[in-house]
Amino acid sequence: MTTPGPQVRALPTAQAVAEEAVRVVRDVAGRAVAARGRFSLALSGGHTPRGLYALLAQAGAEGLPYDRTEIFWSDERALPPDHRESNYRLAWGTWLSRVPVSAEHIHRVRGEIDPQGAAAEYEREVLRVLGDPPRFDLVLLGMGSDGHTASLFPGDPALESNRLVVAVRAPIAPYPRVTFTFRVIEAARHILVLATGGDKAEAIKGALGNPLAPGFPAARLRRPHVLWLLDEAAAAVLR
Ligand code: 6PG
Secondary structure (H helix, E strand, O other), X not given: OOOOOOEEEEEOOHHHHHHXXXXXXXXXXXXXXXXXXOEEEEEOOOOOOHHHHHHHHHHHHHOOOHHHEEEEEOEEEOOOOOOOOOHHHHHHHHOHHHOOOOHHHEOOOOOOOOHHHHHHHHHHHHXXXXXXXXXXXXXXXXXXXXXXXXXXXXXXXXXHOOOOEEEEEOOXXXXXXXXXXXXXXXXXXXXXXXXXXXXXXXXXXXHHHOOOOOOXXXXXXXXXXXXXXXXXXXXXXXX
């Protein structure tokens, strides 16, 4: 019997992906608060989540139960929080600065300090807020055209790390980064992967077409609690 794979939904456009992502995030949030009194969420980086963040900003205070939500990042570049390539800055500028979420619910990686120190500090913060083992209600991820996810790149020893958060040197700029390991990611109750654009199509085929795809870290995102939301361009080769 084959093990059930991830859920994969192809939607017509990147905007439709963002709109469906809002529905998924809000649904998981509501069920988490009802079941456990809070919603723990880890945000991805890159540009893809911008549409989701903008829609959550538009939804205002009703968008999420902000007083019960703990917001983390699944990875961060080793850059100051106001740097244009900071994952925190994207979420803060597009969304979090526009909704009633208090500072103690926002747990950013301190990209402005040395990455090793930032990783150790962030690992302690994850454990402090979520307990041990940490189990996020939802981890939001993207995927690069090389099949990386978070800042877990092909061939990096971080892929097999037993730590929760590690510092890595990415093969693409910005190079030094801090990232969740798969130990945290795979423990999440739900994983939502957003991938749009034709440049992701081959990597999508690699990650979803072959469960043993060597060199595609995102190929590990295959459990039934993983939902991939793709636009038509990203899903083209998969079809
Ligand atoms: C990062 C991300 C990374 C991202 C992919 C896709 O910090 O870069 O976390 O994993 O999700 O590289 O990036 P785009 O959304 O920009 O295509």
